[in-house]
Amino acid sequence: MIDFLNYIHRKQKDEILTEFEDDKVAKQYLDFLEKKEFIFYSTNSYFPDLSLRSINEDTSSIYFVTIVFSQFINENLDQIISNLNGLGVKRLHFHLTDEDSMSVIWNILNLLKFSRITNLSFTIPYQKIDKEIYKDNRLKTVYLYNSPKEKTIRNFEVSSFFIKKNSNNLFTPKFGLNTVDVNTNTFNIANNYNLSLYKTIFVDGNGIIRFNNLDRVNYGNITNSLHDIETKTIKKLSKIWNIQKKDIFPCNNCEFRFCCSATYIPKKENDKFEIECNYNPYNTELT
């Protein structure tokens, strides 16, 4: 699609429609690109190309945080939320294990009342949900694991996904359609950084900051002072998120390298960066 996008750049719509008259896929691409605002039509050429280094970047120091809820996290919740606000976090996910998680969810919703979080989600065990939580504008998604059957329901702005899986491996990096993110912003980030890891952290039950649940590197603790996180932790994290997929094998040959957000951490082998992905771009097999 990126090749198609480059090919049609600055062409007349009529010209494109004539050229691809018998090509259904090209028409689907055009509809998609229009809908997602990757393309627009103009009779005037007032729009110079943006440089690939031009990134309409969010001002957050950290954008997306996943937290495994625990007694330690609960006891330090005020300090943690204050740090999340200081870091400018916009997307926050909590993983809970309580069979009745509603009081914890209400407490978190109350503590976030004046926060900068715009997208909040939870994973919780299958249980009865207090429908009042759906009225909170920050809450966007609830995943219920251990569900007897799979279904999706929508209340106000909130999508609830009932999944049969248990909580093992819920956060283990794995490529799939749900890790593909197609929009202008992600494309820009992927051109300049590692899209999967950029400004994204995983906080375990002891508050330790990592990239994902398999990561053994300790980048600091979410209860540390904001100053320490902003200087020491982010400095260490950014060394990894600056490794672009074009420099990682086999991502460098993968068609998903501009939209894949599977959080694999590159390892250096024989002076080259590598990951082990469940998708093989050479034979398009998914395991």
Ligand code: SF4
């Ligand atoms: S090879 Fe890399 S870019 Fe391709 S799907 Fe796997 S992690 Fe994503």
